[in-house]
Amino acid sequence: MKNSVLKNCFILISILVSAFFISVLFQNVFSIDEHVSTLFAFAVFLISLTTNGYVYGIISAFIGTLAINYAFTFPYFAFNFTIPVNLISAIVMITIALLTSALTTKIKMQEAIKAENERVKMRATLLRAVSHDIRTPLTTIYGSAESLLSNSELTEEQRKKMLVGIKEDSDWLVRMVENLLSVTRIDSGKVKISKTPIAIDELIDSVIVKFKKRYPSQNVILSLPEETVFVPMDPTLISQVLINLLENSVLHAGDFDRLELRVIKDADSVIFEIEDNGCGIPQDMTERLFDGYFGSNEGLADSKKKNAGIGLSVCAAIIKAHGGKITARNTEKGIVFRFILSVEEENQNEQQI
Amino acid sequence: MNNKYKILVVEDESNIRNLVSAMLESNGYRALLAASLREAKLMYDSHVPDLVILDLGLPDADGCDFIKYVRGSSPTPLTPIIVLSARSNERDKVISLDLGANDYVTKPFGEAELLARVRASLRNHRHSADSGKLPGGKFELNGLEIDYDARRIFLCSEEIKLTQTEYNILAFLSEHCGKMLTYSAIIKAVWGERCEDSSVKKLQVNMANIRKKLGIKPGETKYIINELGVGYRMDG
Numbered sequence: 001m002k003n004s005v006l007k008n009c010f011i012l013i014s015i016l017v018s019a020f021f022i023s024v025l026f027q028n029v030f031s032i033d034e035h036v037s038t039l040f041a042f043a044v045f046l047i048s049l050t051t052n053g054y055v056y057g058i059i060s061a062f063i064g065t066l067a068i069n070y071a072f073t074f075p076y077f078a079f080n081f082t083i084p085v086n087l088i089s090a091i092v093m094i095t096i097a098l099l100t101s102a103l104t105t106k107i108k109m110q111e112a113i114k115a116e117n118e119r120v121k122m123r124a125t126l127l128r129a130v131s132h133d134i135r136t137p138l139t140t141i142y143g144s145a146e147s148l149l150s151n152s153e154l155t156e157e158q159r160k161k162m163l164v165g166i167k168e169d170s171d172w173l174v175r176m177v178e179n180l181l182s183v184t185r186i187d188s189g190k191v192k193i194s195k196t197p198i199a200i201d202e203l204i205d206s207v208i209v210k211f212k213k214r215y216p217s218q219n220v221i222l223s224l225p226e227e228t229v230f231v232p233m234d235p236t237l238i239s240q241v242l243i244n245l246l247e248n249s250v251l252h253a254g255d256f257d258r259l260e261l262r263v264i265k266d267a268d269s270v271i272f273e274i275e276d277n278g279c280g281i282p283q284d285m286t287e288r289l290f291d292g293y294f295g296s297n298e299g300l301a302d303s304k305k306k307n308a309g310i311g312l313s314v315c316a317a318i319i320k321a322h323g324g325k326i327t328a329r330n331t332e333k334g335i336v337f338r339f340i341l342s343v344e345e346e347n348q349n350e351q352q353i
Numbered sequence: 354m355n356n357k358y359k360i361l362v363v364e365d366e367s368n369i370r371n372l373v374s375a376m377l378e379s380n381g382y383r384a385l386l387a388a389s390l391r392e393a394k395l396m397y398d399s400h401v402p403d404l405v406i407l408d409l410g411l412p413d414a415d416g417c418d419f420i421k422y423v424r425g426s427s428p429t430p431l432t433p434i435i436v437l438s439a440r441s442n443e444r445d446k447v448i449s450l451d452l453g454a455n456d457y458v459t460k461p462f463g464e465a466e467l468l469a470r471v472r473a474s475l476r477n478h479r480h481s482a483d484s485g486k487l488p489g490g491k492f493e494l495n496g497l498e499i500d501y502d503a504r505r506i507f508l509c510s511e512e513i514k515l516t517q518t519e520y521n522i523l524a525f526l527s528e529h530c531g532k533m534l535t536y537s538a539i540i541k542a543v544w545g546e547r548c549e550d551s552s553v554k555k556l557q558v559n560m561a562n563i564r565k566k567l568g569i570k571p572g573e574t575k576y577i578i579n580e581l582g583v584g585y586r587m588d589g
Binding site for chain 2: 205211212
């Protein structure tokens, strides 16, 4: 808020000062002063265009009028309000200021409406895709439960298979709900997400514990920075990203035997990398990979690709909300996902421990 | 039959109430059921349960009110309380833990997870009830030993050198073994400070050192369990 006032004042002053000096130049070197009013009118137009709201434009119109009156009309360097030319230039400049400000404000409002519309559209796409996807596991759960209740002819093996199906598809629903909760967490406040400094060790620890709970047999090779590094983040959301990426490898990398999670400390940022040596993805997919759910591509949600769509889309949205970007790159064998978070803030490790 | 632990299940959803009750009964506990705060208070006062499993969203009040009730006015204020909730925000966890809940389980949960938490809370309650910080008090957990009098720590009989602060943190966790302790609770106990970003950082740096010295790798749930953004719990 304060910043924007400062910025606007700076724009106002610098444009007016430039206009003033150019006018002085014209007057002294070329001895013309008919263009002075035009020049100031142009300055007022520029100021109204680049500042927020009406105030700065109107202020500049007043200053402009006074400046012309004082410096560039006879008597020079004295105020004289009896000449009608001054009144006319004042009215012209204030009108320019008002109209331009009104126009730019309107354009800005339209941009906001457009962004809001896009959000609404994204939410609708998401809702449609999710409702559609939820039907599949619900079919298993509903159908199996009903059969188990009413059909006494089932063999022990059939019963067991149905129960396993219920369990698996509930797991899928749990993951889906977690991702949706993350999306609402980003979406609910228009303000930026709330970041707290989080120790990387603890973040990775809780991610691995959670991941091991779901995939007890999957080993993850870790490499972390030696010292304790703090990164400002929403811990729940970044955990979700890491879990989604690890899970993505388990579910989609096909045949692989190496899953690696690396955290690398850079000068003023921390790099996260998740790499597997599985099947990788087609090169032309690496860009589209992250907008499966939110993009306009509605056909995608229909295809059978269990959760990958929403998982990676959520990752991209979370990292974007943190001010970063997530990328996927094929390696010689497999794929590496990478995102970078800034350490910024004060990060002196307190010494009085 | 009478020496079964009595567990009060406070939950308004009948399906979940039945599920939890079945999980407990089939594992040798006795389940007492309540569907509202009013019923919960009645059951609590007349049956004096050994543990409470509490849902936060009750029809007639917030579950937190029951935590306040148990910790505040009842004759058995130390009864362990495990909160069972669909709210997964760190803030909700911290609020109920700081009110005095021992642990927090997020829905959906599995039988194994719930029973592990129940066992840990009951064990901790017994432990703190009979050992406390009496002279000559010792703590033992899967090879980790704490000699409170000498302020020394042993891991599989080998001494681990900790700084004063590290020892204080570990000792505090051990005294409340099985209970989830929030950052602010630990900071208050160890440094006597209010909980701020800088003190949480200090705690986390110390905790990282403790974990390294005890040889706990990231992702291992040995001795210290880390609940990101909330706090720590000591457990096997």
